Every structure is written in structure tokens, then in C-alpha cells.
Amino acid sequence: MENVKVTLPDGSVKEYEPGTTVKDVAYSIGSGLGRDAIAGIVNGQEVDASYSIEEDIELSIITIDSDDALEIIRHTTSHVMAQAVKRLYDNVQVAIGPAIDDGFYYDFNLDETFNEESLAEIEAEMQKIIDEDIEIERKILPRAEAIELMKERNEKYKLELIEELEDEMISLYYQGDFVDLCRGPHLPSTGYIKAFKLLNVAGAYWRGDENNEMLQRIYGTAFASEKDLEKYLTRIEEAKKRDHRKIGKELDLFSMQEEGRGFPFFHPKGMALRNELVDFWKEEHRKDGYEEIKTPIILDESLWHQSGHWDHYKDNMYFTEIDGETHAVKPMNCPGGILVYKDSMHSYRELPIKMAELGLVHRHEMSGALHGLMRVRSFTQDDAHIYCLPEQIEDELSGVIKLVDKIYSAFGFKYNVELSTKPEKAMGADELWDKATDALRSAIEKNELDYEVNEGDGAFYGPKIDFHLEDSLGRTWQCGTIQLDFQMPERFDLTYIGQDGDEHRPVMIHRAIYGSIERFIGILIEHFAGAFPTWLAPVQVEVIPVSDDQIDYALKVKEALKKESIRVEVDSRSEQVGYKIRDAQVKQVPYMLIVGGREEEAGTVSVRERREGDLGTSKIEDFKARILQEIAKKEINTEDSLK
Template identity: 85%
Template sequence: MEKVKVTLPDGSVREYEAGVTIKDVAYSIGSGLGRDAIAGIVNEKEVDADFKIEKDVELSIITIDSQEALEIIRHTASHVMAQAVKRLYDNVQVAIGPAIEDGFYYDFDLEETFNEESLVEIEAEMKKIIEEAIKIEKKVLPREEAFELMKSRNEKYKLELIDELDDQMISFYFQGDYVDLCRGPHLPSTGYVKAFKLLNVAGAYWRGDENNQMLQRIYGTAFAKEKDLEKYLNRVEEAKKRDHRKLGKELDLFSMQDEGRGFPFFHPKGMALRNALVDFWKEEHYQAGYEEIQTPIILDESLWHQSGHWDHYQDNMYFTKIDEEAHAVKPMNCPGGILVYKDSMHSYRELPIRMAELGLVHRHEMSGALHGLMRVRSFTQDDAHIYCLPSQIETELSGVIKLVDKIYSAFGFNYNVELSTKPEKAMGDDALWNKATDALQNAIEKNNLDYEVNAGDGAFYGPKIDFHLEDSLGRTWQCGTIQLDFQMPERFDLNYIGQDGEEHRPVMIHRAIYGSIERFIGILIEHFAGAFPTWMAPVQVEIIPVSDDQIDYAMQVKEELKQEKIRVEVDSRSEKVGYKIRDAQVKQVPYMLIVGSREEDNGTVSVRDRREGDLGTSNLAEFKENILEEIAAKNINTEDIEL
């Protein structure tokens, strides 16, 4: 019998008879490993546990409790869910059902509408399927046979998918009475699915195209252990409480109106929060050597042809006519910023030039994709464009990275970094792209940042660094970005006069830190659950008079605090003090000042913290000094973000 050599991650080599499976190898190492083995990685490709090794390979064994197993568990759970739905509903058509971050989904075409009761029934059927421990087998069929198989089962969506595949051999997974078109890998049997939960139902167009059939999408999640599932479900419940749309309404920060779908309306308290973020942004950018500009929202269509947006982005743009000439509402600020640079001749002595813009942009989003402040049709990008010499690239990139770190630190965010490389549809030649990518990589490494490479996800004009924030619920949000661009200077014929008296091309760096102010506010609302640090709280101090007799004194205290630009309100309602205190706490006001006759007589205030409660009596000057120090230091109370 022919022998094969299997090289394990520790470098050890084991010899087996050809045809040995991943499961067999695992059992040969140890019975515990054999029981836990659910798949393998053979020569960097994931395969099923029953995959037969026919030649020398490098092998890593995936166990049920490993991080790599999660996607396989969830993908299998989606198939179990589809099988359950097929058992319960005779006339259902199944579409696609992948594993996703934190769970899985499956799309179904069914006249009957799924509801909460449906999910309970489907879960119960899934449990039966799991108890049956149905063996899951992969079979690769010739294209024609695959087509006939799905045709015999009346699976129109699967037939459409097969029709689009170039493969002559198509892979399926057989799971008892259920068969699914899939590349895998999967768990050895349905019995390996232990901890799962169906979460909700949503609408989804087939293939994400609003011109196609609307399907019903059931979302669920699955974990290797029940305790991990419980932890996740607790996090989901906490996320519901922190939903920025819910808190935005309760705290009177913003609203979304039918008259402007996808266009947020900021209320006075929301604007107070927004202005705090903007003021902070402006001060930090001034200190970092940026100058602020503003460019028009609507510009001639020809500009967008020149920039390349017409070819790469027009489906997301809005258009209009002015004096019978075609114009576009800007989806990005870059072309306008370029025109400001191009308006005058520049010397190498001026470079780097750093131009920052809080620019309102509009992008067409499908109505089904809109989500509070997180996905809107108009938003303010905190853009900046740096024009520099080639010799200044790495210094400027490092400067941006340091500024990003400083700003994110003010909110208590941890973050991770991705380097995104050239996409399929891109402008420019490979040499320039490689040069730009190398420069970004060097800047990341010189700043000692850990990073991952996100191949093919760069902008159409250049590679980029993306910053992903981690919030208090452990979720990540892509906000900041740095993009190195050799293309736009070419397309717009940008120049500077060099030391030799000749014209040269500057290098252009695009960057944003908040990304979108609206979305950043949404993230902050959920991160802090509305309990913003004092420096950004819409109302920093609530003055609560004990009776109507102290209203004049309360107003006097308010005016003194306002002189220091402290955001302050007086609750003059004819309600009991306890009620007013609870209301201020619900509104997450950092400090309450209780003023009764004694405080008025002594010229003092009784201070309450929203978390710590009564802090005792203080004279107003002392309170002012303390709160102004806290605001200036941008202190963050970790209790405000802990679950």
C-alpha cells in the first residue's frame, strides 16, 4: 500500500497509508483529539474531517472548540435550519445560507410570512435534526447531473447558481433528506451542533438586487458551547438597550423623518454633542498643522469624469441640472479639495500642504440598507488631503497615524489596522500601486502597529490603511482611513515647482478619522449607552431647585456656569426633587446641582454624580474649577462603558 507523509504544525512528520482521513489522523494522535476533530486544513485549504489524504501534505486539525471551527459550526447550523424549514413548509424555495460574523442566515422564498412563532417551531425541528445526528457527506457531481438533481427537487435558485458556475464538477452536501449546493467544509454530522439560537427575520432581495424577488432571511447564531451562546445573547440584549436609534429618541438627539429618508435631523441636544466633537476635531487639526477649507456640494459633471468617479462610482451618486448643464452632488470631497490646491502655483518649500474639510457628501443607498445614523444618504466626512513631496510620504503617514491614535484615545477606543491593496477595478499601473502599498506598510510597521492585509479592498485610486474601532460590546467599526494616491495628481495635472525650477507631481494622501460624523455619533451613543463623558455630554449640568422659591437662585447659578461655556439646564418643573433627579439620571446628565434654601443662603450647591450619587455640598467656584478640569482633560469614567 502506498504511504503518505503528513506534516503537522509542530513540524513533526507522520506516515500513513494513502487514503487516511483527517479523522483517522486525529485519532492516531490521541482519542480526545479524534473526538474533537471536525475538519482540517490541508496545504492551507479547509477540508472535511472525512477528507482522504492521497499524497504528502501539511495538515492542521480543526477541533470543535477552536476559533477556526466557528464558521464551520455556523455554516452547518444554517444547513440544519434550511432542512428544518424544508420539513415544515412544503412549498418553500431555499436560496443561499452562509456563515457570517457572529452567526449565519438563510434566505427563503415562501408565501407565508415567518414570525416569532415560526422561529420557535423551526428551532424545535432543528433540535430534532441535531438529535438524529444525521451524517453529512460531500459529493462532487458532474455539471449535468448536478443540474438534474436540483431540477428534480424544484430548486430554482440553486439552478440559477449552477448556471452561473464555470465549474464542470459541482460540490453538494447530503444531509439525510436535505441536499445543498455548497463548497463546505461542514461538521461530520448534525449532532455536532450543540448551542444555537434563531434571532430574527428580515427581508432581503435575491442576490442583493432590488429588482429581484424579495426573500425572507432568517438570522441565527451558533457556538461550540452553551456558555458562549449565553454570553453572546446577553451581548445582543445589551446592544438592543444601547441601540442608537432608541437612545437617540429618548435623549432627544436626532430623528429620521419620512420627508427625508436616509437624511438625519439633528436636534439641539444632538447638535451640542456634534459640536463638541467638531470643536475637538478642529483644535487637534489646527495643532497638527492643518488648514480648513470648504468646497461646494454640487459641482459640474465633467469634474467627476476627470476624477474617475463617473466610471467607478456613478451608481451611488445623485445628479441634477443647473442652467441646462449636468451637475452631480458630491459623494466625496477629494475633487473639490484638488481644485483648491490647483487654484495657485505651489513651491516645494510650501509642501506638505495639509487641507482639512468637514464636507457634507451625499451617496445613494438602497432604502433597505438604511439604518439610523450608521447608514445614511447624507453625512459629513472629516476629510483631509495632504499634498507632499515623495520624500515626505512616510513622515506624513506617521503624522496621520499619531493623530488618529490621539483622537481615538480621547474616546477610550481600542482599534486594529488593516492594509487594503489594489482592487480589480483600479486606475493606474502596478508599479505605482506597489510603491504606494510599500509606503503604507512601512508607515504601519514603523509605528509598531499590528495589522492584517485585506487583499483587493483598496480604493479605485490607491491602497489604504483602515482603522477598525472596538466598542464596549466588542463589536468593530471601520471609521478612520488613510489612502495614498498617485493617480489623482496625474488626472488633474497637479504640480509644484521643485528645487530645480521644474514642475513635479505632488503625492496626495486622503484621510479621515471620524469617517462620518453621523456614524461616529451613532457608534458613540451605543459605546457609552448614552452616558457620554462630561466633555461631550449634550447637557453637562442639570440644576434642580427644591422649590419655586429657589428658581431665581438656580438661574443665577446657570448664568455663572454658562459664562464658562458649561452646557447647563434648569429643571423648573413643578415636580418632586426625587423625580427630577431620576429624570436627569435617565437622561444621563453627568452632574446634578440641588439648590434649596440652605444652598441659596450659603451661596453653595449640593452636587450629585449620575453614578456615585451625593458628593456633598460645594461652593460654586470649587465645582466650576473641578468640572472645567474634567472637561479639559477629557476624562472617561470606565463605569460609563462597562457592561
């Protein structure tokens, strides 16, 4: 039998006997690589290190310390956790256990409730399994055999999953006394796991359906080294301190009430922050040629059929009946904006037409998915829709990219870019999707942005560019999006009169920058840990009188600043000055103005900055000029986000 040829990433070609494994290839290159090899990428597909090479292939080796290894490490660790739980609890049923961002989870059906002690016991059992260095082996069984095996093992959830698979051959992973349904790949053995931690327990419906039974979900994480794990756990602790729900309550920004679960209540200080974001957004959009519109929250059912949302989104929508006809509370602003465009005829001379809307939308989220401002049932999307000529597409996409950069830069955010392509369920012909995807790719590359392709994650009506913000803890948040849409103009018969006097179809660009104002506020709270830059701070100045004798003077200082629209408060409580200063610093007020007898007599204020401390005495007019300049420039002290 002829040898098989293996092409490596550097272009070199090696020959091996058929049946040689990925691990064997790694050892043939070097003993160190062989020891570190945990999996491979064969013709673009991840495989186990034990994968048998039977034909000519292209091969990359995945080593334990590479970025590609993390998901494999975590997925294997989730299997180890499930094995440990089955060893400790006789009557447990295991469900699913994937790797996720930053870790993994596994769902269990168990009468006993997991707690902190349970997690410690499970961790100890996991360590035993790791120390045993159990070989992990993939077996492909005929469908009937796999079903019989899971029946024997009384794994009802695995049975349900197998029965829904169309495959005639089923992929299973054997790990000592534990067998799991999985496509893999996995580590060669449990001993490759070096650093893991179980984090918490939560409830989760089987398959995410609230009509199914509630399971217990154990979350954990794993890394290639203890150092990386410790770094992550430190970040998690810092994230807990920065939790926007905790800080939001401490700073009196917003609340979530039982009477409206998933519907946030913004308090006066929260509205001050929100209004700054809105005013900034409106000003930048006016400069960029957008006109603002407002469309209804409730619209007739027929509109949602026409837009395609009914077929693709109805499970996430709220409905009501008006005059005997079904109406929907809008989950998106696009169809309403389209009706505004359709309300009059348009000439090619008018295009591009840019319509922006801060539109309140409602989406049904399961109660278990709700999370402060990050996951809510009603939120304000900063939508805009651009109707343009085909030859204007690239310029308009570039214009949006530049606007996104300008707005994110005002908050000091770095970001990365993803190009998301056609999903499995989508409207329209492939050629239109290809045309739209190529246009987005061209705009990204023209603006010299690094990007990754996220296959199959586009909107149902078009591909998109997604912007992922990086916060001060290194976490990423998907916020902005640009979607190029040839489908909606067709479905709604949108037209413009061309230079030739005939009707033509415009191209539609959907885009958002904040994404959701509520979620963006949550991100800002955690990014700055509540220490907002002065231009955003709900209270920008706290005037602190030394004694009751200076309260009148403090109020005069307040009025002088308030006339300039500076957000200022007076702490007139009968407390010691030191206590008031500490309290203002806890509330993250950027500036404190201390006024005593000397300041009143001289018409000055003693200025303290929340980080730098005492800045000395200043005339009121001089301080006013200083803070107004800082606000106008939207200055950001990067140290604030790291405190």
C-alpha cells in the first residue's frame, strides 16, 4: 500500500504509512511536539490526536499551550466533571456539557441540590480522575447500538439526542467507566488537564425550553496552566466588584422591580447618564447627515409577515389584539422605518437617505436568561437605516465604520471586528448573499481593519459586520452592527426614480452603534467601575460646606455651576467634612469643592479630585472653566477604568 502524504503548515510534505496517527506525526517531527500534541486540524477539521491518517491530507498540530487547545481542554474537563458527578451520585442523569466562552458547563437531573460543599466534593473527585490519567477513546457505533448502549446506561437525555440525529453512525467518547455522546475532539487522556475550577450552580431548562424540566447546571473553567487560571479567577473577582447591578444600586442609577421583571427602571441619576449618551449620539448623527424619526411600538401582524420576522422571530415577540386584529409589539425597528421611506416617492438625487431612530423594542426572554441591564425584555436600539444606490454602498459602509470608530473612541474602547455570513435559516438567493458579503468584506478591508469571519451568524435577511468592544477587564461585548440588506427592499417593494425615469430598487443598510442603550450603560458601569469620566458622571461636582455657616455659600457655588449645565449637588448633612469627602468618593463624584469660612470670604473653593486628591484653592470662575473644558473635550482618565 502506498504511503500517505501529509502537508504541514510550512508547506513541507512528509510521507507516512496509512494508519499513522496525528500524535505519531507530531512525534516524528520532535519529541517535545509529540508530548504537547493534543489534537490536530485535518483539512480544516479538528480531530483527535489518535486520528488515523488513511489518505493525503493537510495537517496542523494543536498543542496544549495553543489558543486552539482551550476549547478542547474545557470540553474534556466538562466530561471529567460529569464522570465525577456520576461516581458521587448514583441516581443522577447527565444532559449536555459543552465548552463555552471562558469555560464550560454540564447539566444534571438530580433530586439533591448542589451547593458549595457539593462543588468541593466534585472538584476532589475530578482531581482523582485526572490523576488516574484515564485514556479517552472515540468510538463510532451504528445508531442501533448507540441507542441500546444508552438504554442500558439509563441515559434518557442522551437517548433523546441520538433519536433526533439523522446520522447512521454515532460518535461516542469512552473515558473509563464514563461514556458520552460527543463529536469531539478531546484530549488524549484526563491527565492532560492541569488547571480547573468549578465556579457556580444555576438552574437551566432542558434544551432551553421553559416547558421542559429544570436541571442543575454546574459552571466551571479550565486553562492550560495554573498561572492562566489564577489570572482568570482574579479577573472574575474584579468583575464581581464591578457588577453593574451592584454599582447601579449603590449609585442609585436604576433598579429592577418584581412588578416588571426584565423591564428596567431608570432613576434620576441613571437618566442623567442615559441622556448624555443620547445627546452625544444625536449630535454625532446630525453631523453625519442623519435625520431622526420615531415609529410606533405596536404594529399590525401583517407587517411582521411581510418583513419575515413572523417566520423567523415570532417566539420572541409579544402580541396584543386591537379592534379584533392581532398586533405585535415591535422586536425591531426596521419595518416601521421602511414604512416611513415608502410614504413618499424618492429620486436618485435624494439618495443616500439616512434615517435614525432611538426605538424602544420588546423581546421575550426567558426569566432565567435575564441579567440586569445586560439581558432585558425591553430596550432602546440606536437604529439607523440608510437607503442608497448600489454604487454608493461602499462609501456608505465606510462612513458607518468611521462613525462607529468615532463614538467608541469617545469612551476609550478598543474593539475587534467580525464578518458574519449567511445563517442556515435565511431569506433570499445565494447570489444576493454573496454580493452583500463581498461588499461588507471590501468595506472592512478598505478601512484597514483586522477581522475574523463568523460563518453562519448573519441576520436572516443579510450578512453583517459585528463590533466587539473590549472593556478594562479584557472582556468583549458585541454592540455595534452593520447589516447589508437586499431582501427587505424586495419584500416591501421599495423604489426610487432613477436618472432614466424608471423605478429602481434601493439597497438598505441597517446599523446600530450602542446596540442597546440599556446594555451599553451596563457595559460602561462595569468598564469604569462606576467612576465615569466627568462628561458622563451623573453628579459631576459635590459642594461640601465645612459647617452649617457655609451652606448658603455652598448653594451660591451650586447655582453658579448649574447655570452652565454642570450637574452639581450640595452635601448639607450635619456630618464631619472627612465623612462627606469619603462618601463623595465612594459615589465616584469626579470633583469635590470644599467651602469653609476662608473660601467664603475670598470667593473661592478648595478643589479635590476623586483620584488625585487635593488640587488646591481656585476661584469659582477658574474651576468652572476647567471643568467645562474637560466636559467639552470628553476627556477620559484611563486610570479610572482600572481602579
